[in-house]
Amino acid sequence: MKVCMAQIEVTSCRPNLNFERMSKAIASAKSEHADTIVFPELCLSGYLIGDTWEEQSFLSDLLYYGEQICTLAKDIIIVFGNIAVDKAKTNNDGRPRKYNALYCAQNGKFMLFPGGKPYYIKTLLPNYREFEEPRHFCDSERMVAEEKGFSVNYKHLYFIPRNINGVSAGLCTCEDAWSSQNYPTDPVSEYVNNDAELIINISASPYTLGKNRLRNKVFGLEQAKKHNVPLIYVNQTGLQNNGKTLFTFDGSSTAYNKNGEIVAQAPMFKEHLLYIEYKNGDILPGELALLPSSDIEEIEQSLLYGIDKYLRACGTNKVVVGLSGGIDSAVTAALYAKIVGPENLLLVNMPSKYNSATTKNIAEKIAKNIGCYYTSIGIEESVELTTKQIQRAPIFKGAEYLSKQSLNLTPFHLENVQARDRSSRILAALSSAWGGVFTCNGNKSELSVAYCTMLGDLSGYLAAIGDLWKEQVYELGRHINKTYPVLPEEVFTVVPSAELSSEQNVDEGKGDPLVYWYHDRLFQSWMQWWFRCTPEENLEWYSNGTINQKLSISAGQDVYKLFSTKEVFCNDLEHWYKLFKGMGVAKRVQAPPVLALSRRSYGFDFRETLNGCYFTRRYYELKLGKQ
């Protein structure tokens, strides 16, 4: 049996467009004499479409296009994911019942699954991070429990279409094959117990760093090898979003043989029709795409792919980047140069009296190296005007003019005035005139603890590197330079600084209050670990001597040298935790969308409430020296 694994791009909420892609793939597969073509999960609708599932007219179109796909199932079996709607029933929210369904079409008809339904219903609905399927979909177990004369017996849930060219294939959707991870039921085992000879998994699996390694373990070892059954995983490509968070879909469709070994693999971030041969009970070795050789290369590919797709979705390829001479804007500029080309990129340096010749020169060098457009627009005149206007504003109380009343801007306020002047006044107007968008260059470290100015450096159409910690930004810069050497060495060596006051003079080695080798990892323990920690655990580690180890602090660095006493450790810890839980949340609520790369990114993935900062009882006990 020859199977076409159709790794297509899926565009959210564009069933017409996705239908065309599917039709084209089906035609190709037919011309290659494939017996079966397998498409990804929810490949007509897209996966991340928010509450668009509530629009009945949209659902109708999805069902229409599903029927159209069915008519193409001649001389080929078509497996694909789509919505199913049961209007006779409701979900708990009172809206029509919806299932995340898998369809299998043959001879112009949908095969019937047990219970007489022309689709298989997804059983395990993920409900963590950006996933919230139970909000819209009913799972198969509830459906079975409801059906009269249909006992609660998991065997009835799973369908093995023995007539797929004589092969008994177990068809399942995405999470259904992740059952070895904490789920109470296990569709794959059920299939195998019912003599499935092949598992076909259709997915809509967003990219995060390290997920493919985990999937190879789960699908390869914990499913295929353990059950002695080959497994096919078909995923989509493209960029989808939850408004606040953008997710790339990397494809990486993979075929595992009975030993759990990868025998065929489609490329990352690229549409591809991967053909495999199933013979004598196993999948034969086939095409293996070249994969990124390191995590940082994978991150770069995801960034380039995601940013490019998002710019296209926004309908522009003209970009303005504010270039300070620091690492974040430098790396951002290099990424955009690779995506839109120097012709469409305008870099702008916006000095105040606090900006050093050092950083201005770095900025100029980068622009020259890239060969893109470049300009410099100062903010001093405007900052002075603002200061004057605020401080000399005529104040009335009711009808009375208060001649002696005046308002004052402190040095701290003036730091923010500068940052806002750059973004909201210059960058916003400049990008209008340039005919495009301007970028937010903030990284995850800053975003964690509000080390940025709202309406200032926090603004922009997209925070492309907003899911990279500062240490990763440096690493990415070094990596880009290997093949695209546009970043001068100084950008890696100059002290990271906002240069918003004389207290942040880079030539005197003054800069950010963050010690990135420590704080990056501290913040990770608060938001990125699956089992999230708080200052209670951090202080516990500091107290019992394990903090370097717990935070995986790099060799050569030592938290105990940074904070020689518990008191200074706690002062620093509380300072940043308050910002993380306070102003950090307030700023993130209004921050640009973030392109997700990690296993936990800010926005819709990491759900926050603005409740200020709470320290536990145990934290105070530890702080006061109790054991």
Place this chain on the structure above:
Amino acid sequence: MKVCMAQIEVTSCRPNLNFERMSKAIASAKSEHADTIVFPELCLSGYLIGDTWEEQSFLSDLLYYGEQICTLAKDIIIVFGNIAVDKAKTNNDGRPRKYNALYCAQNGKFMLFPGGKPYYIKTLLPNYREFEEPRHFCDSERMVAEEKGFSVNYKHLYFIPRNINGVSAGLCTCEDAWSSQNYPTDPVSEYVNNDAELIINISASPYTLGKNRLRNKVFGLEQAKKHNVPLIYVNQTGLQNNGKTLFTFDGSSTAYNKNGEIVAQAPMFKEHLLYIEYKNGDILPGELALLPSSDIEEIEQSLLYGIDKYLRACGTNKVVVGLSGGIDSAVTAALYAKIVGPENLLLVNMPSKYNSATTKNIAEKIAKNIGCYYTSIGIEESVELTTKQIQRAPIFKGAEYLSKQSLNLTPFHLENVQARDRSSRILAALSSAWGGVFTCNGNKSELSVAYCTMLGDLSGYLAAIGDLWKEQVYELGRHINKTYPVLPEEVFTVVPSAELSSEQNVDEGKGDPLVYWYHDRLFQSWMQWWFRCTPEENLEWYSNGTINQKLSISAGQDVYKLFSTKEVFCNDLEHWYKLFKGMGVAKRVQAPPVLALSRRSYGFDFRETLNGCYFTRRYYELKLGKQ
């Protein structure tokens, strides 16, 4: 039996603070010789706390404070909601098993519920709008299904502590008593079938307009009356949030007798210990708080309560409002004047050359009427500076200076430059100098279709009236004037306008492109109706003559007069729908938090993705004249 219905304020993520409130209420109830005190759902943790449920150290504190409450249960029975954790099990996400639980403490001990657990587990977990309990909590049905030797029999799920002073009371949590609304299982019926004489429901129910009417129908008629059993509903007060959306909790704790009649009621938006007497199988008539006499009064109360709480949470009571002379900023100013008082309020008018004497005068009058601080700061000089700086910026390409290259700002760009100058330059700096925050005055109509400027009028610490349609803003203004007459008549009669160009001259009657009596209701059909519509349905109604009726257009107005042909109707429809699904989403992603009032508010309640605009097949058929 005397029951104290403890309508306390709950502060999210502050178990220590909530514990103190509970202790105080328990002491009061004891001194009043109450037999039982009933607290709301999750009253130690708060209800909307996002993914804070993932912090194990926070959970430990909740359990600790729960134990402390238990020790206070002497001479009184204490019913309250708290988390329960079963560390021996996991949720599907691999994290420790959590239940939304109800505890009942007597004689310093937690009563045991069937299965030996010292708590009752919530059965129906809401998963729509802002609710997402299944993301964190396991429901009782799954727990029961797992327990060995514990058959799947709903009777075992529900507990009737007959020893509550001899009364057989059915204890349940919030949604459990909304079972008549589309849920497959019905805890209240089960209780009644097991001879419950009284239903006690503990809740964490956020305020939305009209919800109390619905609750009186469901709890009063569909539960108490139908089952011939009295029912007590205890809800919390306070303000909680999901980051992007703020929800007031209105309290409104209510006791229903066997006939479903309200026999006792606590006030809205106010902490209150309501005592009721259960005697001879029913609740005796008791105290009845005065409720708002109209929807608009209820809206005003919710706004005043929610804004006040949020300002306190932000740690300030000093506010700056940009006052244009239009209705939105006028109503906003009046609300804040009532909350923080004229002493803490600074109004600022920020005219450009396009602002009329008409609106400037209105602004001045409002400031005088309120008697607060007032100033005027022009933006003309800064807008000129920005224009000059952008248009004269020296452009380089790589190392080459392009002497003839220059950038241009169009009149449309200059509208946005003005709006940004006001908010990001003036208001932001002015509020810093004032020592407080500045407001976003945007309404729901503008927010729907991106009729606002990012970093401009869309910015601010909170969009207080962001869940009110333009027509409601006018209504609220009229209502406020009845008791606090600070808004001059002209503010209601001047044409709504942004005054950003000569095309928007109010003295020539030119203004917003929105016809609010129509567009408000059109946009509602897209986002606020439970069964959401799209242009397909709108065009269907236009075509079959029912659109005035479907959209509940006010008497005297006629959509067919506004759009005399299908073509002009469609042009308008498509124009706004594209904005709603396109730029509208992009702007809402970065918008300030919205205070929720309606049954659907932007933000975390209405989950959106940026996918541009899709028109269905049927829409095009209708547009092209097919039936």
